[in-house]
Amino acid sequence: MTIDLQHATRTAANEKAAEKEQVRVVDCDVHPVPKRGELEPFIPEPFRGLFAQRAERAGEMIYYDAPDYAHAYAMRTDTFPEDGNFAGSDPNLTFRQLIMDAGSDIAILGPTNGSSGQTAEELHALAVATNRWQDACWLDPVNNWHQRFYGSIVAAMEAPEAAAREIEHWAGHPRFCQVLINAEMRPAWGDPRYDPVWRAATRHGIPVACHLGRGRFNELPMSPVGFMTYNHDLMVSYSMLAANQIMSLIFDGVFDRFPDLRIVLIEHAFSWILPLMWRMDAMYKAQGPENGLKRKPSEYVKDHIWFTTQPLDYPEDKLELTNALEWMEADRLLLFSSDYPHWTFDDPAYIVKHIPRRMREKIMFGNALDLFGLPGQVPALAGQKRVF
Amino acid sequence: MTPQSPPRIDASVHVFFKDGADLRRHLREPFRSRGFPDPDVAWYSRPGPKYAEGTDGPDGSHPGSDPALVGRQVLDERGFDYAVLHPMSVAGILPDWHLGTALYAATNQMLAERWLESGPYADRFRGTVRVNPNDVEGAVREIERWRDHPRMVQIGLPVQTQAPYGRPYFKPLWRAACDAGMPVAFHLEMGVGITHPPTPSGPTRTYSHHAAYQPMTYIWHLLNMIAEGVFQEFPDLRVIWADGAGDMVTPFTWRMDTFGRPHLEQTPWAPRMPSDYLRDHIYFVHGLLDGPGEAEYASEWLRMTGKEDMVMFGSSYPDWQTASPQDLPSGWSARQRAKVLGGTAAGLFGIDRLVPA
Amino acid sequence: MTAEPAAERPARLARGREHVVATVGEIPPGERMIVPIGRHGVGVYNVGGRYYAIANYCPHEGGPLCHGRTHGQVVVDDGNPGGAAEVRDGEFIYCPWHQWGFELATGTTAVKPEWSIRTYPVHIRGDEIVVTG
Numbered sequence: 001m002t003i004d005l006q007h008a009t010r011t012a013a014n015e016k017a018a019e020k021e022q023v024r025v026v027d028c029d030v031h032p033v034p035k036r037g038e039l040e041p042f043i044p045e046p047f048r049g050l051f052a053q054r055a056e057r058a059g060e061m062i063y064y065d066a067p068d069y070a071h072a073y074a075m076r077t078d079t080f081p082e083d084g085n086f087a088g089s090d091p092n093l094t095f096r097q098l099i100m101d102a103g104s105d106i107a108i109l110g111p112t113n114g115s116s117g118q119t120a121e122e123l124h125a126l127a128v129a130t131n132r133w134q135d136a137c138w139l140d141p142v143n144n145w146h147q148r149f150y151g152s153i154v155a156a157m158e159a160p161e162a163a164a165r166e167i168e169h170w171a172g173h174p175r176f177c178q179v180l181i182n183a184e185m186r187p188a189w190g191d192p193r194y195d196p197v198w199r200a201a202t203r204h205g206i207p208v209a210c211h212l213g214r215g216r217f218n219e220l221p222m223s224p225v226g227f228m229t230y231n232h233d234l235m236v237s238y239s240m241l242a243a244n245q246i247m248s249l250i251f252d253g254v255f256d257r258f259p260d261l262r263i264v265l266i267e268h269a270f271s272w273i274l275p276l277m278w279r280m281d282a283m284y285k286a287q288g289p290e291n292g293l294k295r296k297p298s299e300y301v302k303d304h305i306w307f308t309t310q311p312l313d314y315p316e317d318k319l320e321l322t323n324a325l326e327w328m329e330a331d332r333l334l335l336f337s338s339d340y341p342h343w344t345f346d347d348p349a350y351i352v353k354h355i356p357r358r359m360r361e362k363i364m365f366g367n368a369l370d371l372f373g374l375p376g377q378v379p380a381l382a383g384q385k386r387v388f
Numbered sequence: 389m390t391p392q393s394p395p396r397i398d399a400s401v402h403v404f405f406k407d408g409a410d411l412r413r414h415l416r417e418p419f420r421s422r423g424f425p426d427p428d429v430a431w432y433s434r435p436g437p438k439y440a441e442g443t444d445g446p447d448g449s450h451p452g453s454d455p456a457l458v459g460r461q462v463l464d465e466r467g468f469d470y471a472v473l474h475p476m477s478v479a480g481i482l483p484d485w486h487l488g489t490a491l492y493a494a495t496n497q498m499l500a501e502r503w504l505e506s507g508p509y510a511d512r513f514r515g516t517v518r519v520n521p522n523d524v525e526g527a528v529r530e531i532e533r534w535r536d537h538p539r540m541v542q543i544g545l546p547v548q549t550q551a552p553y554g555r556p557y558f559k560p561l562w563r564a565a566c567d568a569g570m571p572v573a574f575h576l577e578m579g580v581g582i583t584h585p586p587t588p589s590g591p592t593r594t595y596s597h598h599a600a601y602q603p604m605t606y607i608w609h610l611l612n613m614i615a616e617g618v619f620q621e622f623p624d625l626r627v628i629w630a631d632g633a634g635d636m637v638t639p640f641t642w643r644m645d646t647f648g649r650p651h652l653e654q655t656p657w658a659p660r661m662p663s664d665y666l667r668d669h670i671y672f673v674h675g676l677l678d679g680p681g682e683a684e685y686a687s688e689w690l691r692m693t694g695k696e697d698m699v700m701f702g703s704s705y706p707d708w709q710t711a712s713p714q715d716l717p718s719g720w721s722a723r724q725r726a727k728v729l730g731g732t733a734a735g736l737f738g739i740d741r742l743v744p745a
Numbered sequence: 746m747t748a749e750p751a752a753e754r755p756a757r758l759a760r761g762r763e764h765v766v767a768t769v770g771e772i773p774p775g776e777r778m779i780v781p782i783g784r785h786g787v788g789v790y791n792v793g794g795r796y797y798a799i800a801n802y803c804p805h806e807g808g809p810l811c812h813g814r815t816h817g818q819v820v821v822d823d824g825n826p827g828g829a830a831e832v833r834d835g836e837f838i839y840c841p842w843h844q845w846g847f848e849l850a851t852g853t854t855a856v857k858p859e860w861s862i863r864t865y866p867v868h869i870r871g872d873e874i875v876v877t878g
Contacts, residue, residue: 067650067844071814077841078812188589190597221588223608226551232651233554233611236644240607244587251597271639278635278679283600286676286709290435290596313642316663320692321642327685344647345842350806650844652856656821656829661856 021380025348025387026368027104028308029211029266029337032111032138033088039113042132047125064214064231066343079341087341091143098340099148103348103385105365106374107340109138109151110180110211110266120159127154127163131170139175147378152180152209155197157189158218164196171204177372178264179206182213184221189245190252202260207306207371209264210245212238242268243276246305250280250297251290255304262371263305267339270307271321274328277301302329306371308337309363310346312354322356331359335368348387360388394726395469395740397733400575400630400673400702401462403473405498406449414494422487425478427578431591432598434708443706451706452476455502459509462705466712469730470739472541472702474516474575474630475499480546481581485522489530492518496534504539514737516544516573524557528564535568541737542570546577547631550584553609554616562622571626571671571736574609576602603631603675607640610670614644617657619665626668626736630702632675638693641666667694671736673702674716674728676709686719696724700733765873772796772874775835779811782878787865789876790815790849792835797849798865798876799838808842810862815839818846818855 040048066074073087079097081090088094098104113130134151137143153170155163163181170176179201187193201208213219221241228234242265248254255261280297293300314321324330334355338346348364355363364387369376404427405411412420428438443451443461452458462471475498479491495518504515517534519527534540543565545553553574565572577583585591586605592598606629619625644662652659672695680686690696703711713729720728734740766780766789777790785802788811801811815835822830839846847854852864865878 067653068814068816068839072841072844076808077814078809184588186590188587188592190593222584223552223588224584224586224602224605225547225549225553225608226555226584228552228608228612228615229554230615230651230654232644232648232655233552233608233615236611236640236647237608239640239643240604241588243604244589244601247597247601248589248592251592251594251600269639269643271642272636275633275635275639275679278681279600279604279633279677282677282679282681283596287435287596287599291594311643311647313639313646315638315642315645315692323685323688324639327680327683327689343843345806347806649856650839650846653819653844653846656819659855 019380020377023105023365023376023378025104025336026106026365026374027338028108028335028368029310029339030098030107030109031088031342032109033086034133035085035089038137039129039133042129044125044128047122064234066231072343074343076341076343076345091138095146100384103387104338105378107149108177109134109149111154112211112213120156123156124159124162127156127166130154146381150175150177152178154180157181157185157194157197160194160196164200167200171206179208181208181210182219183210183241184213184219186218188248190248190254198254198258198261202258207262207264209266211266239269239272243272247280250300253291255300256294261304266308267310269311269313271313271324273301274324302332306335307333308335309351310337310339311344312346312351321354325356331362334363336364352388394731394734396467397730397739398462398468398471398703399700399733401471401473401705402452402476402707404450404453404476406445406453414498415490419487419490424482424487425579427476427478429579431580432595434595437708439706439708440710455507455509462703463509463512470512470514472514473499473503474544474573475518476578477518478577478579478581480520480577481548481583483582485520489520489523489526492520493530500537514539514541516542518544521545521549524560528560531564531568543572545572545574547574547605548577548583552612554612554618562618562625566622566624571628573628573630574606575630600677603633604636607636611644614662614665615655615658619669620658628671630673632673632678634672634695634699635678641693670698672699674699676711676715681717684719686717687721687724690720690724696727697732699728701729764876764878766876767874768872769869769874777811782876787876787878789874796867796874798867799849799852800863803840803845804860804862805843805845808840810838810840813839813841
């Protein structure tokens with residue numbers, strides 16, 4: 001049935017080949033995963049053998065489990081393809097559910113293939129494999145016939161020099177529009193050891209996006225007061241990790257060292273940036289430019305940092321959210337995202353209703369088109385949902 | 389002051405021993421001869437003075453150690469009726485919990501004798517019973533020892549812990565606090581000791597980053613205490629986050645409610661929406677870094693999430709970030725200002741009138 | 746798996762009256778059928794011989810509610826290792842998107858009764874399951 005629909009849609013697209021449609025929704029957080037056995041050929045040896053050996057008899061690896069995990073696996077349960085592979089493994093199903101049915105016109109893929117690695121070398125090998133797999137299995141002309149998928153250059157921050165080489169390797173690829181790193185690595189991003197990554201990204205004008213990785217040790221945020229108990233308190237407090245990375249980027253002068261650096265925080269929530277900007281500005285006012293900062297911290301945020309909308313956290317009184325969006329100048333900060341196919345999926349038609357009318361075009365697509373240099377028009381698809 | 393208006397209360401004044409020798413005189417052996425850090429030892433030291441100008445005690449004694457000077461500066465010169473004293477300490481982050489408990493006992497003894505029971509301002513000072521979360525049984529005994537002291541009004545715990553305060557082994561502390569009818573105030577411990585790094589990404593590189601980030605540490609405790617059902621099990625428990633950053637409670641409450649809605653199935657011991665546990669349980673001392681400052685929407689922001697009933701003025705005297713009432717946003721309504729400057733604290737601590745306790 | 750209607754897009758049935766949606770044997774205990782009543786369809790559930798009908802639409806973000814899993818409700822039970830137990834097995838439907846749960850009988854949530862979803866009266870007439878919607 002999937003194939004039939006794809007065929008039908010493709011035929012329809014061919015018929016309307018000349019017809020283009022305005023991009024109205026750019027979805028900045030979409031998760032593809034490899035089908036069983038699909039990633040392995042791309043992993044360089046000796047890591048392929050090592051990972052295979054490590055995976056032997058190893059089953060479920062979750063801790064901090066989302067609700068009903070043993071049945072839902074932290075996914076939208078209607079996103080599992082019929083072939084028995086995992087949610088997000090079928091480019092055609094993603095296309096149908098997200099592009100056609102939900103109305104995301106462009107999907108920026110952010111693969112998070114876990115951190116089976118124990119060393120910087122292993123994590124880098126996994127990043128290399130993920131990029132080759134994305135290029136071959138999602139961004140290729142067959143699976144991306146509709147030209148709606150863009151990808152991420154996955155880079156291992158644990159190995160900054162190798163990560164920079166990986167960025168150089170893929171820069172210029174027409175369908176990779178961002179660098180993707182994990183959020184958790186210690187020390188924080190202001191440390192000069194990461195400069196090669198920022199240098200490579202800015203040299204090619206590519207934004208650096210960061211997603212949470214939820215691994216172990218260095219890949220799991222350790223709070224200053226010990227570990228949380230549940231998925232609930234862990235995931236809510238995850239925003240404190242992103243808050244800290246922002247403070248490190250600013251107070252450690254990264255945006256002064258790299259004035260063209262643009263950072264995208266994916267799935268870290270965002271309403272906390274409002275009081276955090278006040279807090280940083282107050283400290284700047286009290287302490288002065290301790291570190292040679294040239295501007296108020298909130299100005300760095302508004303010029304260099306973007307947040308994805310999912311998860312959209314809202315109060316009981318929606319007017320409070322509207323006010324907060326105005327106060328933080330959300331039209332300068334936000335990029336729409338759905339998080340498909342994860343269970344925390346936000347439907348674009350639902351999100352758009354929560355955004356003040358005057359901000360909708362920028363948040364739903366305008367900011368992303370500018371930031372990533374994406375086309376404002378794409379080949380039309382007959383029967384595709386138009387969100388707004 | 390009209391009879392109807394609440395007393396003006398400074399909800400957080402930091403007090404100290406005069407010096408290391410003064411502390412040791414309050415300790416018995418074998419603890420008097422032990423080694424432990426001074427509160428002013430800091431991994432992150434502010435570039436610039438650590439304490440507000442003119443707060444040094446007589447004969448070079450520590451700022452915040454002389455009751456007469458503190459009373460004059462905090463109460464008389466700033467026009468406050470009462471001050472809640474919160475002794476600063478390193479005891480809660482020492483590896484040897486026996487030593488920590490002994491240090492807190494000495495601190496409480498000093499506070500009672502020197503500040504609450506003698507001197508010209510004793511009837512206007514209120515005290516904090518400092519207890520050790522690494523010695524829950526000892527902490528409960530210390531609470532029992534002081535609970536009937538008429539001027540001890542709150543329990544004091546360090547923010548830095550090895551596990552978040554929702555964990556079940558802390559329950560005897562909450563039970564004892566409720567039995568004593570005292571709120572529990574959490575403040576960052578000074579000095580150095582066995583703490584996790586101050587951020588999830590390890591140590592910071594600058595003081596600005598560190599000092600702006602660390603007051604938000606309470607967020608982990610609060611999230612964990614709500615999800616673990618602490619406020620469900622102890623409906624009388626009232627907690628005060630004394631390092632500021634109360635403004636962060638709004639986004640984190642939105643987040644905890646929105647994300648938490650389906651998670652309540654995993655935590656039947658906390659069956660209500662997380663935001664339902666804030667009212668009458670959660671209080672903050674206002675911090676100088678807390679926003680939005682002079683914004684036209686300051687009043688609306690304070691109203692959101694019920695913060696206008698949670699935030700209390702506290703000077704944090706004699707810290708370099710010592711706050712004054714004129715530092716509060718001018719956009720607050722008169723009603724909000726009155727609550728923050730004493731109304732809320734009067735209810736919380738049971739300080740109703742200018743009658744000596 | 747629970748029973749599905751055979752047709753892909755059956756014509757919508759008229760609202761506000763009785764609909765014979767199935768015979769008793771077609772929805773065995775523990776199963777459900779989604780029938781074309783209203784804009785999004787209605788899930789008809791057999792929970793241990795009791796029948797319920799609830800809108801196939803989650804009030805949160807519009808997810809297809811009845812494609813989720815039914816199970817019970819978690820309560821505190823200090824007598825159980827772990828301190829919790831699940832009771833009233835099968836009487837709640839949990840959305841396949843965000844796992845919001847609703848009581849089949851009332852359409853309400855334990856957490857906030859005002860977040861509720863429409864339910865429909867069901868009765869058995871002879872061998873037929875009749876939904877009023």
